[in-house]
Amino acid sequence: MIFEHEIPGGSKLYFGEAAKRKRHIEDVASATLYEEGFEEILSPLFSYHQDDAVADVTELVRVNDRDNNKLSLRADSTLDVVRIITKRLGRNTKHTKWFYIQPVFRYPSTEQYQVGAEIIGESDLSVALNPAMKILKKLECEPLLQISNIAIPNKLSKLLDIDLTDFRHINIQKLLELEIEWLTKLVYLQHPEDIDGVIALVPDEIKEELMKMKEMCEKIDYKNKVIAPLYYAKMLYYDELFFRVIEGNEIHARGGRYNNDDVTSVGFAIYTDTLI
DSSP states (O other): OOOOOOTTTOOOOHHHHHHHHHHHHHHHHHHHHHTTTTEEEEOOSSSOOOOTTTGGGGGGGGOOOOOEEEEEEOSOHHHHHHHHHHSSTTTTTOOOOEEEEEEEETTEEEEEEEEEEEEEEEOOOOOHHHHHHHHHTTTTTEEEEEEEHHHHHHHHHHHHOOOOHHHHHHHHHHHHOOOOHHHHHHHHHGGGGGGHHTTTTTTHHHHHHHHHHHHHEEEHOSEEEETTTTOOOSOOOOEEEEEEEEEETTTEEEEEEEETEEEEEEEEEEEEEOOO
């Protein structure tokens, strides 16, 4: 029996102080992003293309359109926003910096509110990361910033014949069992100031990716940061540098560099519900 006052598990209800906090977060974020030269966009609730964005398609809430084509509730905003700007609105705007404040949905009934931003045609992740950290700072929230590079586990997988699932599941023990000195040092590498010592040991293709992480760290004016070169992002579209902002077991924000139809872009999402 479902009572009249019940709401589906995973769905959101805001009232009183929580609603006030949600509005404050969104106001601070939108004001900051407008200051940074972004414009706002609200993308459709339904999408034909969410399979390209979500690693586990069983998480999609699926429905059909009037012609019985498969579509789903928006589970991720990034690629839809980029496609809409570049393919549908391309003739009407040359603006490349866009933000959105809207929820995403996962099966069976989970809502997650986000403040997201995309910078189309930009390859420098710091251009997106700095505004994200500026918003968090204005909200008097300074959690741990973790910077990673998905190209490193991808290259190590081919170089050492390691299954990518070992990186996805953070199977550190399997990496340590290989007893490779430079790989062990990569496993334990956390502080940006220690990158140079590891760069001297790793293969050339890994050197290049570590240098990108080092340069990224130097561009970010934020003290509470670490690096995690072997962390593997769950989002399908990240192809290089990405970041997570973490406090305890909660993710406050994440973002990265990605490529869509040969257009390189960067972006981030701040998780409103976590901040509330």
